[in-house]
Amino acid sequence: xxxxxxxxxxxxVDQCAGFGVVGRAxxxxxxxxxxxxxxxxxxxxxxxxxxxxxxxxxxxxxMIEPLRAAIRAAQAAGHVDDRPPARVVYMSPQGRPLDQAKxxxxxxxxxxxxxxxxxxxxDERLIRAEVxxxxxxxxxxxxxxxxxxxxxxxxxxxxQDGALNDAESAIxxxxxxxxxxxxxxxxxxxxxxxxxxxxxxxxxNHAEIARWRRxxxxxxxxxxxxxxxxxxxxxxxxxxxxxxWRASGEG
Ligand SMILES: NC(=O)c1ccc(NCc2ccccc2N2CCOCC2)nc1
Numbered sequence: 193x194x195x196x197x198x199x200x201x202x203x204x205v206d207q208c209a210g211f212g213v214v215g216r217a218x219x220x221x222x223x224x225x226x227x228x229x230x231x232x233x234x235x236x237x238x239x240x241x242x243x244x245x246x247x248x249x250x251x252x253x254x255m256i257e258p259l260r261a262a263i264r265a266a267q268a269a270g271h272v273d274d275r276p277p278a279r280v281v282y283m284s285p286q287g288r289p290l291d292q293a294k295x296x297x298x299x300x301x302x303x304x305x306x307x308x309x310x311x312x313x314x315d316e317r318l319i320r321a322e323v324x325x326x327x328x329x330x331x332x333x334x335x336x337x338x339x340x341x342x343x344x345x346x347x348x349x350x351x352q353d354g355a356l357n358d359a360e361s362a363i364x365x366x367x368x369x370x371x372x373x374x375x376x377x378x379x380x381x382x383x384x385x386x387x388x389x390x391x392x393x394x395x396x397n398h399a400e401i402a403r404w405r406r407x408x409x410x411x412x413x414x415x416x417x418x419x420x421x422x423x424x425x426x427x428x429x430x431x432x433x434x435x436x437w438r439a440s441g442e443g
Pocket of ligand 1: 284309329
């Protein structure tokens with residue numbers, strides 16, 4: 193998959209995507225990342241990319257032409273005959289919330305262009321003419337769209353075939369599969385001043401361990417993210433586990 197990032201700080205996203213699974217996916221050629229700086233496409237001596245907002249008010253707005261030229265350059269550079277033009281996604285607080293379903297949809301594309309706003313944002317005419325969809329990574333304000341773009345790159349990279357090894361895939365699957373929060377994890381030492389590892393995990397009884405982990409996932413989801421838990425859709429066994437978790441006073 194090819195991702196083109198339009199940003200005044202293209203190296204920002206490139207560096208965020210240089211480590212671990214994402215870095216490995218790039219080395220394996222599963223994902224390629226290309227940065228495009230609108231300033232390189234701005235006219236005049238000062239290479240203007242922003243200007244004052246019509247109607248007054250604080251801050252500056254990113255101008256149409258440098259962004260449009262950068263998007264055009266990105267689309268031309270990565271164009272493959274009889275392939276559809278890249279989908280252009282604008283990272284913005286006004287976007288649709290990113291969730292794993294949307295990540296899966298984006299990860300299936302051949303190409304993606306991520307547009308990162310700075311200043312107060314981008315001239316609305318550019319958005320209407322060039323942007324296919326706006327995506328938000330959450331209801332909070334960042335200084336620029338680059339961190340949001342880096343989040344999309346990471347989440348999408350993990351889903352490229354071959355990016356994850358078997359263990360990593362299993363973890364990804366379990367996380368995605370039932371939409372529950374994860375269970376707690378422990379490793380050596382067994383005894384520590386911060387506490388002892390739950391005995392069930394030391395029992396070697398794999399059925400009991402799986403049961404305990406499922407109960408913890410259900411309980412924690414119920415306690416922390418009830419919005420993710422559709423109790424009605426729980427199997428009778430899961431419902432019993434959740435009741436047991438609540439009765440155990442862990443809640
Ligand atoms: N939640 C998100 O996905 C998210 C994404 C981007 C972002 N910021 C870039 C931005 C993009 C578009 C419009 C305004 C702005 N901002 C520019 C700086 O000033 C604040 C407004 N913030 C949060």
